[in-house]
Amino acid sequence: MKKKKIIIIGGGPAGLIAADTLSLVHDVSIYDRAKNIGQKFLLAGNKGGFNITNSLQGVELTARYSPEGFMNKALAAFDTIALRQWLSDLGISTFVGTSGRVFPEKDLRPKDVLNRITARLIKQGVQIYTEHEFVGFDNDKHVAFRNEGKELLIEADYILFALGGASWPSTGSDGSWRSVFESMGVTTSPFQSSNCGINIRWPDVIRQSHAGKPLKNIRLFTANREVKGEAVITEHGIEGNAVYPLVPVMREMLQANIPATICIDLKPLNTEEQLLQRTIGKEIKTKDYRQIFNLSSVELALIKAFTDKETFLSLTGFVGSIKKLTIPVESLRPVEEAISTIGGIKTEEVNDDFSLKKYPWIYAIGEMLDWDAPTGGFLIQGCFSMGNYAAKSILEKE
Numbered sequence: 001m002k003k004k005k006i007i008i009i010g011g012g013p014a015g016l017i018a019a020d021t022l023s024l025v026h027d028v029s030i031y032d033r034a035k036n037i038g039q040k041f042l043l044a045g046n047k048g049g050f051n052i053t054n055s056l057q058g059v060e061l062t063a064r065y066s067p068e069g070f071m072n073k074a075l076a077a078f079d080t081i082a083l084r085q086w087l088s089d090l091g092i093s094t095f096v097g098t099s100g101r102v103f104p105e106k107d108l109r110p111k112d113v114l115n116r117i118t119a120r121l122i123k124q125g126v127q128i129y130t131e132h133e134f135v136g137f138d139n140d141k142h143v144a145f146r147n148e149g150k151e152l153l154i155e156a157d158y159i160l161f162a163l164g165g166a167s168w169p170s171t172g173s174d175g176s177w178r179s180v181f182e183s184m185g186v187t188t189s190p191f192q193s194s195n196c197g198i199n200i201r202w203p204d205v206i207r208q209s210h211a212g213k214p215l216k217n218i219r220l221f222t223a224n225r226e227v228k229g230e231a232v233i234t235e236h237g238i239e240g241n242a243v244y245p246l247v248p249v250m251r252e253m254l255q256a257n258i259p260a261t262i263c264i265d266l267k268p269l270n271t272e273e274q275l276l277q278r279t280i281g282k283e284i285k286t287k288d289y290r291q292i293f294n295l296s297s298v299e300l301a302l303i304k305a306f307t308d309k310e311t312f313l314s315l316t317g318f319v320g321s322i323k324k325l326t327i328p329v330e331s332l333r334p335v336e337e338a339i340s341t342i343g344g345i346k347t348e349e350v351n352d353d354f355s356l357k358k359y360p361w362i363y364a365i366g367e368m369l370d371w372d373a374p375t376g377g378f379l380i381q382g383c384f385s386m387g388n389y390a391a392k393s394i395l396e397k398e
C-alpha cells in the first residue's frame with residue numbers, strides 16, 4: 001500500500017488514538033495550537049477522579065450516548081474492554097471502582113498516561129507540531145496554520161480534525177474553528193455547557209456559611225430523571241456527580257422557558273414513614289430536628305431556606321421537605337467551566353465513520369461533534385472510540 005500523508009489537527013484523546021492506529025501504516029503528523037498536546041486530558045481527575053473509561057458494555061454502554069445510535073458502530077468496534085486492552089499494551093493496567101468507573105492502577109495520573117501515548121507515537125514516527133493553529137483552508141486539501149505569526153499551508157491525503165469542544169478554553173479547545181466549517185457549508189451548533197454545575201440564587205446565609213460543603217448520599221431528581229450520588233454547594237449553586245446527569249433536563253426546561261427546579265431527597269434510604277417513626281412518643285421541637293433526623297448543618301439550612309414557616313414548623317411538613325426539597329434553578333454554569341460541551345459540527349454532517357459527507361477525505365472526531373454523554377469515563381471513551389474508528393476507516397480505504 002502506498003503511504004498516505006495524513007494530518008491530524010488536535011492532540012487530545014481522539015486525535016492521539018487516531019495517530020497511533022494510522023502511523024503503523026501512513027505518514028502522520030499532529031498539529032495543535034497549544035504549547036503542549038493533551039492539555040484538557042490532563043485536567044481529567046480535576047473534578048472527581050480520573051475516569052479513563054467505564055465498565056459498561058454493549059447496549060448499556062451505547063445507551064449513555066446521545067444522539068441515540070450516533071456512535072454505536074464506533075463503540076462496538078472499540079468498546080471499554082478494547083480501550084482497557086489498548087491501555088494495557090501501553091503498560092497501563094486499569095481497575096473497576098465501586099461505581100463501575102475505570103481508573104488507571106498505581107495512582108497513574110493523566111500526565112503518565114499522556115507521556116506513554118506520546119512516547120509510542122514518537123517511536124512510530126508521528127511528527128508533533130505544537131503552537132500551530134488551524135485557521136482555515138486554502139482550497140479543501142490545503143490546510144492553513146498560523147505559527148509564530150506566519151501562515152503556512154500543508155497538503156494532505158486525509159485530514160482528521162479532533163479540535164475538541166469549548167469548555168476550559170485555556171487548554172486550547174475553544175471552539176473558535178466553527179466559522180471555518182460553516183463557511184465550507186458544514187453546519188454547526190453553538191456550544192453549550194454539559195456536565196456542569198447549575199446556578200441557584202442562594203440566600204446569603206447559604207452562600208456565606210455553606211459554600212464548599214458537601215451533600216453526601218443524596219438523590220437529586222426532576223419530573224422524569226433521578227440520580228443518587230453526591231453534590232457540593234458552591235457560591236453560585238450546586239455541582240457534582242449527582243447534578244451533571246440532570247443537566248440535559250435542566251437545559252431543556254430553561255430553553256423552553258419553563259420554570260426549572262431541582263428536587264433533593266436528603267435521605268434516600270428512608271421513607272417518610274420511617275423518618276416519622278423516629279419521632280413517635282417524643283415531644284419534638286424544631287431545635288431537635290438536626291439530631292433526630294441526622295441532618296448536617298448545610299442540610300438543615302437548605303430546608304430552612306426553601307420551605308415556608310408553616311411547613312418547617314409542622315413535623316410532617318418538615319419530613320416531607322427532607323424527602324423532597326424543591327429548589328428553583330436559575331441557569332447552567334458557563335461553558336468555560338463545564339466538564340464537556342454539546343454543540344459543534346452537527347452529527348448529520350458526518351458519515352458513520354465520521355468523515356464529512358460533503359468532504360469525505362476530511363474527518364471530524366471527538367468532542368467537536370455535537371454529541372453528549374455523562375461523566376464516569378464515557379467522554380474519554382467516546383473520543384477514543386471515534387478516533388480509533390475513523391483511523392480504521394482510512395486504513396481500509398486503499
Ligand SMILES: Cc1cc2nc3c(=O)[nH]c(=O)nc-3n(C[C@H](O)[C@H](O)[C@H](O)COP(=O)(O)OP(=O)(O)OC[C@H]3O[C@@H](n4cnc5c(N)ncnc54)[C@H](O)[C@@H]3O)c2cc1C
Nearest residue numbers: 010012013014033044051134164172173366367377379380
Ligand atoms: C476538568 C475536566 C475533567 C475531566 N475529567 C474527565 C474524566 O475523568 N473522564 C472523562 O471521560 N472525561 C473527562 N473530561 C472530558 C475529556 O477531557 C474530554 O471529553 C476530552 O478531552 C475531549 O477529547 P478531544 O480529543 O475531543 O478534544 P480535546 O481533548 O479538547 O483536544 C482538542 C485539541 O485540539 C486543539 N485545538 C483546538 N482548536 C485548535 C485549532 N484551531 N488549531 C489547532 N489545534 C486546536 C486543542 O489545543 C486541543 O489540544 C474532563 C474534562 C474537564 C474539563
